[in-house]
Amino acid sequence: MDIITTNNLELWYGSFQALKGIDMKIPEHQITAFIGPSGCGKSTFLKTLNRMNDLVPGVKITGEILYHGQDIYAPEVDVTWLRKRVGMVFQKPNPFPMSIYDNIAYGPRLHGTHSKAELNDLVEQSLRGAALWDEVKDRLKKSALGLSGGQQQRMCIARALSVQPDVLLMDEPTSALDPISTMKIEELMSDLKQQYTVVIVTHNMQQAARISDRTAFFLLGEMVEFDETERMFSMPSDKRTEDYITGRFG
DSSP states (O other), X not given: OEEEEEEEEEEEETTEEEEEEEEEEEETTSEXXXXXXXXXXXXXXXXXXXXXXXXXXXXXXXXXXXXXXEETTSTTOOHHHHHHHEEEEOSSOOOOSSBHHHHHHHXXXXXXXXXXXXXXHHHXXXXXXXXXXXXXXXXXXSBGGGSOHHHXXXXXXXXXXXXXXXXXXXXXXXXXXXXXXXXXXXXXXXXXXXXXXEEEEOSOHHHHHXXXXXXXXXXXXXXXXXXXXXXXXXXXXXXXXXXXHTTXXX
């Protein structure tokens, strides 16, 4: 079952075309990875999936993105609703300067949950979902800025989970982390796909090969190839994919 479908998606920043005719079907409860050299459109494409690019001046988008069959760029779509369903975790952990508890409760409060018991449950569930509960349960009232980098990133994942999304977008979520924290987040992503659909941009091809079910290779704003990860890494159908995967360029 596909959860997000894009049809002939194109995006311009002013006169520069950053995405060219992207057709993609993202399957539910799988990890889909985007790989490719810097500046090839992977993060730009990721951000169109929850309309983060709306915030950039001079952006023009054509084509369509369907989420459960609904065009997310249709005038009646409430962007707040969309971003609750399609959450985002960024490259650098960005905890709010408040307690761990308040970081996680921030989204649910924003969407109208004020019952202390409900918030307590959501905070615990989200931190458990991000494999962080046991490490922080005794310091929920302490500042989130006191956590290590890897813990901060897992807390940002917990914060994204707290509004009970459907899809989790991750823009190079481990690029600022050490190998042990990276491994924890990779294990976490494999657990998360039981409940969520995960879409990740990564610079690290080994990471894509290790954790994703499907991989898309981007080059100069085009999606060159999109296939099951195993097949793409063992038998790419496009010469450009093969050159990138074998390290001839990029």
